[in-house]
Amino acid sequence: MRRWGWKPGGKRDGFQIWRYVSLISFQWIFFFLIPEFLFRWAVEYQWVGERLAHDPAFAGQAWRAYGLVYAWPLFFYTFFGNPSQVWVVWGLILAFGIIPVLVLFHGKRYCSWICGCGGLAETLGDRWRHLAPKGKTSIRWEFMNSIVLAAAVAVTLLVLARDFFHIFGKPAQAGLEYYHLFADVWLVGILPVTLYPFFGGKVWCRYWCPLAKLMQIFSAAFTRFRVSRFAIDANEKCIACMECTRNCQVGIDVMSYALKQEPITNANSSCIGCGICVAVCPMEVLTFARQAAGPAGLVQITTN
């Protein structure tokens, strides 16, 4: 917040300050205080109602409270292991109701305003943000998050099928164990943080996160149907200093969009809406769009 909350002339950057307040608040409240303390108190003092407080499938599983904000497929455990119906209903509303609406208005800002993986990258990983791989090859490697998303979908279907057909028992268990080992332990936990000093903070979010891929699909579709409210526009003042490109943590060549005055959307990039390119631009070229953006942007023709 100290690095990005104030611009070089000392002017306050409200967008960045609120972004860091949001990140810090979500980590403290939803990923620490609620699952570790408040959930237990809510059960003990029956804030959740007498019925839920006495339901062992709900009361005895405080860890499921991480699913209050972590959506499927990032946290697919919400639906596994005989959950209380409350979590199943909430998980469906979150993944297929709240997330798409959030994406409609804010693109993939879940990654830069809410998520714990993004929060660690935006704080601990921030000093290496300029090391994010750039260029066409690095963008091609983003196909890997489609594979992780497909694996998450396959494991989810297998585990759900197991409840109806016993034949899926072993494959479902094996799928869960392999996914846990490869995705949750290596791809979320160990590899990306180890790679911060070499490839910047967004290795998991950019290349492997299945939720980021799902939001990308939603956001790109909204953009193509011209209903998305998320885009970054550029005016004609770009001086090609490259500061925006250098500081983009997901390796987007922001300057090339700015020089062409082409809006950045999720149909043409994996932008997560962190706004750092907007903050570092010395010419105030970039702004978040206030209108629905189409795939190629709209050109306004005026007559005198």
Ligand code: SF4
């Ligand atoms: S293009 Fe700008 S807003 Fe989007 S991820 Fe890169 S730095 Fe953040």
Ligand code: SF4
């Ligand atoms: S930081 Fe601004 S002026 Fe510099 S290249 Fe990017 S858009 Fe152009």
